[in-house]
Amino acid sequence: MTNIKELRKCFCGTKRPTFHYPTETQPAYCADCRLENMVDIVNKRCFCQKSIPCFNEPGMKEAKYCSSCRTPTMVNVRDKLCRCGKAIPNYNEPGLKERICCLSCKTPTMVNVKDRLCQCGKARPNYNEPGELRAICCVACKTETMVDVKHKRCRCDRVIPTYNEPGETDPICCIRCKTHTMINVVNRRCQCGKAIPGFNEPGETIPICCVSCKTDTMIDVKSRKCPGNPETGCPYQRVGNIKYKNYCTECYRREFPLDPLTFQIRSKTKEIAVRDFINAHYEGFHHDRPIQTHHCDCTIRRRIDHYQLLGNTLLAVETDENQHKSYDAMNEETRYDDLYMAHSGKWVYIRFNPDKYQASNGKTKNPEIATRLAVLKREIDRQIARIQRDENTELVERVYLYYDGYT
Secondary structure, three states: OOOOOHOOOOOOOOOOOEEOOOOOOOOEEOOOOOOOOOEEEEOOOOOOOOOOOOOOOOOOOOOOOOOOOOOOOEEEOOOOOOOOOOOOOOEEOOOOOOOOOOOOOOOOOOOOOOOOOOOOOOOOEEEOOOOOOOOOOOOOOOOOOEEEOOOOOOOOOOOOOOOOOOOOOOOEEEEOOOOOEEEEOOOOOOOOOOOOEEEOOOOOOOEEEEOOOOOOOOEEOOEOOOOOEOOOOOOOOOEHHHHHHOOOHHHHHHOOOOOOHHHHHHOOOHHHHHHHHHHOOOOOOOOEEEOOOOOOOOOOOOOEEEEEEEOOOOEEEEEEEHOOOOOHHHHEEEEEEEEHHHOOOEEEEEEEEOOOOOOOOOEHHHHHOHHHHHHHHHHHHHHHHHOOOOOOOOOOEEEEEEOOOOO
């Protein structure tokens, strides 16, 4: 007997097809495998014929309007909402299939059970080998030969297109390749037709005006606001910064004073960021001063960025911008010799590069200073423990963090 369900599957053999060319009546492709100019011929469209409807008035069961066409009183009557009633749920505990929580309500142990993830289990896949239709790897896991097979590219094959001629709905050009007559056909425009809207009256969620057209009473309803203090909120009413966990910089500095990101906010230079971070977590470090010990040769005026004497071992942390590549190698060795004359005990150097470097796989990396400071703290803790246990047997040891070849 013939398996009817198997006949209803896309060519990839994993999903039911909903897409084909507008003149066809039988779907043959799923959303991942669909070709250019194909449309959804299965699901009912909104009156605008651009999107699948999800909205209608409260109490109605049939969805008739998309998010662009709905009125302010309409609600989502198509999708099951999270327990908060504000968003569609995508999360549940590992192993469970039913979606019960949205991103804001999920617990730390919950995972995305809706979307097919990359083999790493962390992100959605967009990449595969050229010629393949189904994405299998995310940007972190893709190989050097893989390309984005999920998003259509501009004719320059560099970025996703957003522009086309007025009246068209399918984007074909990016901002660099577009002609003078082309407009953005992807993002909804303000009523002036010049910019993307971000403002509306308080209480509304759909932006209708750009910054030039907004009225005095309108506020930014598109950007996520800083939560500020749990009791008083953000006193500055600022937009949250995703880099600072959706807080504004002032509130983040106040709420998380010892977080590595805080030192990144308030420091003008990377060396000062390292200094402030060390002072916040350790006592007894000296900064940018010549060494002063009982056996010090006072004619040696070499300075160390950050150092502390532990027993007969001097622990030195050096902030080496750009790995000190512009420094003469012989002068660096002479500096080591001069410092050893000032303190003839044991030395442990932690050479910390706050700038970009070439990893062991040949790729250039440049993590944020906040990420590196957490690694630096772990290394300082490890070296202090080694010194206290007298495990540093060499006279001079050097540890290189974020230098070329660092993994």
